[in-house]
Amino acid sequence: MTTLDLESSAKVFEPRSLRPGQGNGTMQRGSFVPLSKNYITRGSPGAVSYHPHSYSHPLPLSAAPTSPVMNSALLSLIHQIQLHDSNHRVTTTSRDKIKVPSGFLPSPEHYRPAISKDIIPTPLWTTLPHCILREGEPLTDCLLRAGMKETILSIPGFPYPYTNPSPQRYKIKPIRGKGIGMVATVDIDVGDLILVERPLVLMAITTYAVPPESYLQQPARLQEILIERLQRQEYEEFFALHNCKGNTRPHIQGIFDTNSIGIGRLPGFDGQCGAVCKDISRVNHSCSPNAEWRFDVETFTVALRAIAPIKNSEQVFVSYTDSLRPRAERQKHLLERYKFECTCPSCASGSHKSDEARMTLRLINEGDKCEDHDDPMLRDWVHDRTKPDDMILVKCHKTIDLLESEKYYRGARCVLWYQRLAKAYCALEDEDNARKWVQKAAKLARANTGHDAGWDAVVKNPKNTDWWGLRRVKP
Numbered sequence: 001m002t003t004l005d006l007e008s009s010a011k012v013f014e015p016r017s018l019r020p021g022q023g024n025g026t027m028q029r030g031s032f033v034p035l036s037k038n039y040i041t042r043g044s045p046g047a048v049s050y051h052p053h054s055y056s057h058p059l060p061l062s063a064a065p066t067s068p069v070m071n072s073a074l075l076s077l078i079h080q081i082q083l084h085d086s087n088h089r090v091t092t093t094s095r096d097k098i099k100v101p102s103g104f105l106p107s108p109e110h111y112r113p114a115i116s117k118d119i120i121p122t123p124l125w126t127t128l129p130h131c132i133l134r135e136g137e138p139l140t141d142c143l144l145r146a147g148m149k150e151t152i153l154s155i156p157g158f159p160y161p162y163t164n165p166s167p168q169r170y171k172i173k174p175i176r177g178k179g180i181g182m183v184a185t186v187d188i189d190v191g192d193l194i195l196v197e198r199p200l201v202l203m204a205i206t207t208y209a210v211p212p213e214s215y216l217q218q219p220a221r222l223q224e225i226l227i228e229r230l231q232r233q234e235y236e237e238f239f240a241l242h243n244c245k246g247n248t249r250p251h252i253q254g255i256f257d258t259n260s261i262g263i264g265r266l267p268g269f270d271g272q273c274g275a276v277c278k279d280i281s282r283v284n285h286s287c288s289p290n291a292e293w294r295f296d297v298e299t300f301t302v303a304l305r306a307i308a309p310i311k312n313s314e315q316v317f318v319s320y321t322d323s324l325r326p327r328a329e330r331q332k333h334l335l336e337r338y339k340f341e342c343t344c345p346s347c348a349s350g351s352h353k354s355d356e357a358r359m360t361l362r363l364i365n366e367g368d369k370c371e372d373h374d375d376p377m378l379r380d381w382v383h384d385r386t387k388p389d390d391m392i393l394v395k396c397h398k399t400i401d402l403l404e405s406e407k408y409y410r411g412a413r414c415v416l417w418y419q420r421l422a423k424a425y426c427a428l429e430d431e432d433n434a435r436k437w438v439q440k441a442a443k444l445a446r447a448n449t450g451h452d453a454g455w456d457a458v459v460k461n462p463k464n465t466d467w468w469g470l471r472r473v474k475p
């Protein structure tokens, strides 16, 4: 575990509150561009203001952190253009074929910069984003490492606007035997957004992968300083969260260890980060989860989306563990780490059927040679006419049957089987099945990435894609 020097940390402590009218408005490295009146600071509705950047970085930065002067409509337009311009660009003119997205779903790490070895992992307490776009929008108190804030602020257009579904699609309420949980208040389809939330707090955790139980254990004082910075409402919301660790460790650490959401890597730091949210941290666990969270650095929010259909009044679940592991291992991990015994259908059934199905899925994943932009299984089938026409259909249907029997729809490896099946039906010119599976692939792509990843265009017209007829069955 990395140890952090509190003495030197004090030098990089940034004030919490955003006061109106600060800064001189000149742009230099390490300072912000003043914001337009569309940016509103906390506690000063409508004020023209920004957060002065008091931290001076010892390293040359590749780009000055900027915050463009533009309104949210313009930001949203730029976002659309950037999305359209990404690797997964789709062309919808009738002349060109629609490109079916290849390989895995896009990685959320496209902003990950090269990390300078000179960066010392000094902690930096700060508040992000540095401004808000709408009155009442929450901010996140962060414990970062040197260089992270600059890298995040150098993302063009940061922070992007975000909106929540209206009316609200969930409520937080007591659940028998599970403390508090989240329940759907409408029917929610696969890929649909349940909510988007700015975390209460966010922490850069480690520079390397470590066992789950120890990875959150920052020195307690660092966490305390972070919590002391919270505004009154967020402070109360943080302390209202569950602490499953009792008095085995400081209370704040217990809350972190119970409620932290692993959000992976953030720009400017090669280690893992975690966030605690007011509502998303209330979602309980199932080994057959119906929802998945994903951190989006541009909006600085966690989005919770359905990965399986959720009916009105049903509980929303995520997975706290590697749910393809055998039941006994999952139970052990959940009991040690979160102090509960899982009673989800897969754990409760007590039969070996679920373990066997999950073991098969694990082996299938491990043996799968699909890489980012190359899927040898599909490529060989398309080009090698000696292979049976239904080879891909049989493999995909077998795997998807297993996934569906286990109600397991998590991650890019799982979505890959739906993508493959959709492509195979396009290649075989089977229009009805192509439409059915392309639609499922599109919904799961959205559930896993937050956007359609190029699949919506394929849904509209599978016959106009570059996969259509690639493996036309000879008459």
Ligand SMILES: C[S@@+](CC[C@H](N)C(=O)[O-])C[C@H]1O[C@@H](n2cnc3c(N)ncnc32)[C@H](O)[C@@H]1O
Residues within 6 Å of the ligand: 177, 178, 179, 180, 181, 241, 242, 244, 258, 259, 281, 282, 283, 284, 285, 286, 338, 339, 340, 341, 342, 343, 344
């Ligand atoms: C991140 S919190 C989830 C919200 C929590 N239920 C609450 O009351 O605030 C994790 C804790 O919720 C409880 N929990 C989560 N999933 C559960 C489940 N499937 N069965 C029983 N308890 C569960 C455990 O106490 C666990 O330590």
